[in-house]
Amino acid sequence: MPVDIKQLTDLLLEGNEDKAWELIETESELFDSSHLAFEVLTHAMQLVGKLWEENEITVADEHLATTTCDYVLSRYAYAKKKWKQPSNGKRALFLCIDQEQHYLGLKMISLLFEEYGWDTRLLGANLPLEYAVDTASKWQPLVVGISVAILYNADQLSKYVTELGNLSNQPEVLVGGRLASMYDLSKYCSTNTVLVPDLKEIKLWLEEQKGDGRDHG
Numbered sequence: 001m002p003v004d005i006k007q008l009t010d011l012l013l014e015g016n017e018d019k020a021w022e023l024i025e026t027e028s029e030l031f032d033s034s035h036l037a038f039e040v041l042t043h044a045m046q047l048v049g050k051l052w053e054e055n056e057i058t059v060a061d062e063h064l065a066t067t068t069c070d071y072v073l074s075r076y077a078y079a080k081k082k083w084k085q086p087s088n089g090k091r092a093l094f095l096c097i098d099q100e101q102h103y104l105g106l107k108m109i110s111l112l113f114e115e116y117g118w119d120t121r122l123l124g125a126n127l128p129l130e131y132a133v134d135t136a137s138k139w140q141p142l143v144v145g146i147s148v149a150i151l152y153n154a155d156q157l158s159k160y161v162t163e164l165g166n167l168s169n170q171p172e173v174l175v176g177g178r179l180a181s182m183y184d185l186s187k188y189c190s191t192n193t194v195l196v197p198d199l200k201e202i203k204l205w206l207e208e209q210k211g212d213g214r215d216h217g
């Protein structure tokens with residue numbers, strides 16, 4: 001790892017937005033590769049989770065680390081805007097299922113898609129199915145990306161996958177998030193759902209799509 005994860009975690013927990021950003025910006029390996037930058041931020045947030053579990057930090061500390069990480073992600077995206085690929089005309093919609101608050105990973109994935117030239121809409125945390133369906137049927141994305149982190153939310157996943165996958169333009173449904181990296185979620189999904197365990201896999205998927213001529217209607 002090009003960065004000391006503990007040092008980054010401490011800066012996130014202090015809410016030190018500028019120093020956390022500088023750590024990423026000044027490490028050229030991270031500034032050049034969103035993949036690596038997002039990986040270190042993921043590890044830092046996982047360490048925040050461990051510290052919370054061990055009662056080393058409070059819920060308020062966890063929230064501060066989250067808002068600081070979110071800031072760093074937005075600043076990263078802004079700083080790298082000029083390296084973005086020109087638009088490929090493809091649309092991707094991103095959302096977390098109802099009651100699911102963990103959206104930082106979804107934001108990373110949305111930013112990666114943008115970097116590859118996709119037009120994205122990031123609907124964030126906790127989106128009831130009816131609104132997901134309404135937006136997807138109006139905006140007609142080629143891809144709908146869903147994030148799920150908490151096990152008791154997984155039961156709802158199959159409804160999202162089925163209803164979104166059955167829309168008239170039949171978007172490809174990608175499912176990721178902490179649960180997808182830990183368990184086989186195929187029993188909640190359809191045969192067409194793409195389960196994505198980590199950043200490496202989504203990068204491979206995005207590379208594969210580069211040559212694919214499909215676009216939205």
Ligand code: B12
Pocket residue numbers: 038039041042045046047048049050052053059062063066099100101102103104105106108109125144145146147148149150151152174175176177178179181196197198199202
């Ligand atoms: C920050 C955090 C919160 C924040 C969320 C803020 C936010 N806006 O995201 C807050 C404080 C709100 C929160 C709340 C809760 N949390 Co919480 N939280 C975390 C923590 C510390 C970090 C999560 C995170 O940001 N990880 C970093 C991201 C980048 O990783 P990621 O989501 O896995 O995403 C990666 C991939 O999965 C992938 N990906 C993600 N989404 C998608 C989507 C697609 C389409 C694709 C292709 C890929 C993809 O991309 C990312 C790239 O690396 C974790 C600890 C952990 N180990 O994850 C606990 C954790 C997930 N939380 C947990 C719990 C229990 C809760 C609460 C119930 C209680 C609490 N106070 O913590 C509530 C429940 C809220 C709810 N209903 O959802 C537990 C879950 C345990 C379990 N058995 O399910 C964890 C593991 C903490 C722990 N150690 O116990 N939490």
